Amino acid sequence: MQSSRRLAALLLAAGLASVTPLHAQSQAVHGSIEGVVRDGTGAVLPGASVSVVNLDTGQQRTLTTNADGGYRALLLSLGTYRVKAEMQGFKTIERTGVTLSAGQTAVVNFAMEVGGVAEVVSVTGEAPIADPAKIDLGRTIGEAEVKNLPLVSRNPYNFAFLQANVTGYENEEFGVPRINANGIQMHTNYQIDGNTNTEKDRAGLRLLPASEIMVREVKLITSGFAPEFGHTTGMVYNAVTPSGSNDFRGSASYRFRRKAMSERPFFLSPTAKKPDTHVNNYTATLGGPIVKDKWFFYGGYEFVDRDLSADRVISVTPANASRLGLSTTTIPAAGVIPASQSVNFFLGKTDYQLAPEHKLSARYFFFRNESPFNIAGGLNTVDWATDFHDRMDSASTQLISSFGATRLNELRVQFARRHQSRTASDGAGTGPAITVSGVANFGGPIATVSDAGFDFSQKIWQVIDNFTVLRGRHSFKVGGDVQIVDDFRRNNLFQLYTFPTVDAYLAARSGANPRSYSTFAQLVGDPTVAYNSTFLSLFVQDDLRVSDRLKMLFGVRYDLFKIPDARPFAGNPASSKFKVDKNNFAPRAGFSWTLDSSARTVLRASSGIMYEPPLINFYEDAIQRNGDPRTLTATLNPTSLGAPAFPATLSDLPPGFTRPLQSIVTMDGDFSTQYTILSNVQLERALTSDFSASLGYVNSTGRNMPVLVDTNLVPTGLTLADGRPIFSTAVTSATRVNQNFNHVDTFRSIGKGTYNAFTVTLNKRMSHGFQAQASYTLAKGEDNAPLTGTYVVGSGDDRLSDPTSVDRDKALVPFNQTHTFVLSALLAPKVAGTGIGATLINHNQLGFIVQANSGLPFNIRANRDLNLDGVQNDRPIGIDRNTGRLGRVFNVDARYVRFIPLGTRLRTELFVEAKNIFNTQNVAGVNRVVAVDAAGNPTAALAFPGTSGYLQRNIQAGLKLNF
Known part of the structure; x- marks a missing residue:
């Protein structure tokens, strides 16, 4: 450090x-x-x-x-x-x-x-297109783009991929896209109006979703951060909400999708019928003055009714369903899980000029998602269906005050919360959950900890205050940000019978052999956990105008992440307390230098340290699995003492039950905050008054990256052919550091990573009916710190393959794309005159997004635990981490609008938009597991058949009235 x-x-x-x-x-x-x-x-x-x-x-x-x-x-x-x-x-x-x-x-x-x-x-005229006052690497998705670029998903978070140095994949609904910036697969700092909108437990999650009615602009930044910004080593995504003005303005719209407007999903079984598609979407907005020039309001509402059964096809065969006695309620005649989604958005906002020196803004945002039958298809039946309830809201205020001509203060206060839960769907089964291996899943919807009975909430209180003093050529700014986070989780106490065959299940059901199951598993104990965290940030910076051509910004930021308190257990000394890293100082500096008197060429550069907030789920796991578990999974076979007779369950651990040797999770006593030294340089040249070209370079050097390491294993002395040590499944003084535990999974801050990227950007500002921005990124990201999707949402990485050496896993990061190209554009031709030609050409608009990249890597995995470390994460001999390739991706989205003026203030839009308009098959997932022998050598030629693809062509149409 x-x-x-x-x-x-x-x-x-x-x-x-x-x-x-x-x-x-x-x-x-x-x-x-x-x-x-x-x-x-x-x-x-x-x-x-x-x-x-x-x-x-x-x-x-x-x-x-x-x-x-x-x-x-x-x-x-x-x-x-x-x-x-x-x-x-x-x-x-x-x-x-x-x-x-x-x-x-x-x-x-x-x-x-x-x-x-x-x-x-x-x-x-506007400001110069080669902005002499800009040092960050980023872009603004303006109001015209937010409203008119194709966005079938209605999810503005997908706009993140229009920025250079960003990889990942979109979300097809209002969920979270998998965004990776600067080669670091950790937090994106999601914001709404500058307030936090980032879920704190895992990497990659936003708190509240967004839709067009609540977004005026999107500000994206990936490098060149001022000291005011933090809580990420990747991207700041700030959604700016609309405000009212002196004119009453509003809109109402309807858009829809139907089965005929969508293609068959890629990799759907040839014998499966094309799933249904049924989406209805309604929006309304209104803004204007309450008191002219002084007090304004804005309100927006959106409702989405979406059929999600398209990819929930049930694969249980009719013959097996008949033998199992499954009813038409359990397997509907349509052959799909009848999943759907009902979404409500509401935004209310007011801006009030209290006095010439004081302006007050207040906002309330509400989101509710009701998703009945929210499970996947495949071997699942309606018996296992649960309704997913997701509610999020936030309230915030902002007060801007000036004290004389040279002092300003900005105060922001926010309360935000998310609450999600699952309950049994109508028609769901009762009793314990039942799975017949490879045949069907039925019985009660309580097979996992996240089924019926699951409950999670996160509440965030935030206060931000920034004070600015202008003095000569200087603009001094000092500020602070306090976030208090409360978390609560209640898991489902699951009960699951697993049968090897249909005959075995029938024998148990009839009573002929009530213990013909393979295993019975039940979670017992207290499934709740609650904790709180506090994030404190302070900064000071100076914006110095050295000359008309040269500006500087420099300063320092301090971050303190007060993580949850530990739950001490005498048998596990590592559980006594969690280290709080208190030395997170982050100096930063940068400049913007206009190289010529015409202000057409600007050189920008910056460098500084960015700290990454620790993932709270690390600490939750260490609290829950500290060796003295609040819950325990009793896994019994038919001959175990106290094994129940089907369909009975346990009221508590059965008499004589031997508690299995615990595997625990701990935090390393020297665990430190992850940080990145982020540097960039960019040269921008204005080729015309509205067209510029930029060349840039970005370097990110990551340190203290978290890695999950089993620190209890002792090598046996044997190795695989590539040198990986082999361990033992037996627990003895010769095979474990601490015989009181089986595995000790420890989060250690020992990972390192690097990212280097060259970018080329072309920017055409709106003029003559055309605007566009295109970027190409040539990049390479490497690290030795794999984290699974348990902690990094969407990650395809496996755990560390060799607990004795992180460097054995040094390789491409899971979201590495060597080549990435993206283009977004709006075309609205306009010609003079009133003839037929002008009538046909005018009042049309085309928007499109083109994405082309070399695809993401994937980790090739063996089908057996080769080094006997108890984790199914080993690669075949001779294969490095993330060496598989999903293949190139090419996608074009398009939107066409015909405007119909209805007088001086009214205008109707008729529009149609398409996702993947050319229906290009882009592979999203493959079967990456390779059959190997005991030595780790593949037993057949390597083949990775595709199992899933990104979205097929989907068309959406609608109309909108603006006034």
Whole structure:
């Protein structure tokens, strides 16, 4: 850690010696306008009056230029602005059409001419496309793109893949896409209006979902973070909600999907019928003034009714169903699990200018998802069906206050929560769960800990306060963020009978042999756990305008992650307490340097440390499995003492039951916070006033990456042919460090990773009816810290293959894509005139997204535990981690809209959009398990048949009324 701090200090010193970023990105949901006022000779003009007016809301900010002729208007609402400069003895000059997006700093400089104040010189135009005030690597998905790019899923989180250095795969509904940025498969820092929207227990989860009605813009950042940002080593995804304006504006829409509008799912059995598709989606929005120029409101509502049975085909054969006596309720005539989804979104927001120096905003967001029969198909039947209930909401307020012309304060307070549970579906079975191996699953819906009876909630209280002082060329900012997280989980006390054959089940059911099962498993004890965590962050930074061409941003951030308290158990000394890492200091620096007087070429660079919050699930597992379990799974075979007669279950552990030797989970006593040294450089050149090209390089060096290691195993001295040590399943003093336990799975912070990427980006701002952005990334990410999908949602990695050496697993990260290309574009042609040609060409719009990449790797796994470490994670001899390839991915989404004006304020949209319009088969999963002999050699030629694909072509159509 000392070496990393020395390196960070050197990086900071280098940044100070050369110069660096700006405060633009530090305003999560706002923008700023700044510049310098000069006279015709180039001399600065102190004391000039600069007014900044939001043309949407009429709100105004008036400033006076400082001794260097500079001005800064911070924390401005998004929208279009008019900026005006006035000074006695000079003509008034104003610039209109200055558009602010989230986190943007628009640079507006003025050269005033000698003359009377009453004379006005007007200029129209946006800020330079090669933004001289931008240092981060990221992009803003603007309002036009959010509303008009194809998005059949209705899930704006899928827009994350429009950013360079991002890999993974989309979510087809309102779930969580698997986002990986900078080669690190940990947290994405999801935000709504700058407040946290990140679930804390596992990597990759957002708290609240989103839809178009609650998103005005999306701000994506993957590198070049100001000290204000943290809690990620990958991406900040900030969804900015809409606000009302001085005009009443609203919309109502309906969109639908049907069976004929979708293709057969890839890899569906040829004998299976095409699943049904039935989706209805309704939205409504309204915003406007309560008091003109002062008080505004916005409201939005969305309802989605979706049939999810398309991929829930039941594969139990009619012959087996008949022998088992399964009814038409258990296996419906349609042959599918009748899964569906009913989703409600609501957003209410108000913005109130309390006084010229105080602005208050308040927001409430609500989401509810009811998903009956929420299980997969295959061998499952309706007997096992559970209803999934998911409710999320958040309430937040923001107060922006100015104290004189040079001091500003931003206070944000939020409460957010998620509550999900499962209950038995109508028509579900009763009694214990039953599985006949390879035949069918039926009985009660209580086969796992997450079935009927499962309950989970997470509540987050958050307070953020940032204070800014303007002094000459400096903008000093200091702030803090406190998040208090409460977690509760109740698992289902499952009961599961497993039978080897249909005949064995029938013998037990008839009473002829009530113990003909293979095993009976039941969870007994207290299945609840509750704990809390506190995340504290502090930062200080300075945004320094060194000259008209050079800006710097430098500072330091401190993160303290107070994780849950341990549950001590005398037999496990490691459970006595969890270490809290208190030295998480993160210096950062960067610059933006305009290389030419025409402001067409900008060089940006930055470097700094980013800390990753620990995954709370690590600590939950260590609390639950500390050697003194609150719950215990009793697994009995028919001859075990106290084994029940089918269908009886246990009221407690049976008399004479021998508690199995425990395997425990612990946290390493020296477990430290994961961090990354993140550096980038980018050169952007404006080729025209609305078209630019960028070249960039990103390096990420990860340290203290968490790895789950079995620290109780002692090698036997035998090895596999490739040198992997072999262990023993017997528990003796010769095979275990501590004979009181079988396995001791310890989370250790010993992993390392690197990511290097070159990017090329082309950006065409909207003009002449066309806008587009395209990026290509050439990247390689490696690490020696595999984590499974238990902790990193969507990860296909297996556990460490050799508990004695993490370097044996040094390889490509599971979300590595060597080549990644993405293009998004909007085309709205417009010609003059009123003839037939103009009528046909005008009022049309085409939006499309093109994605092409070299595909993700996968880990090839043997079908047996070769090194006898008790984990089914071994690779065949001669095969390294993540050397399999799913194959290239090519996908085109498209959206066509025909606008029909209905008077001066009303407009109807008729639209159709498609996911995977060319129905290209892209492989998402394969059978990666290889049959091997006892020595680990494959017994047949390697083949990895596809088992699943990304979404087939899906078409959605609808209409929308705007006013």
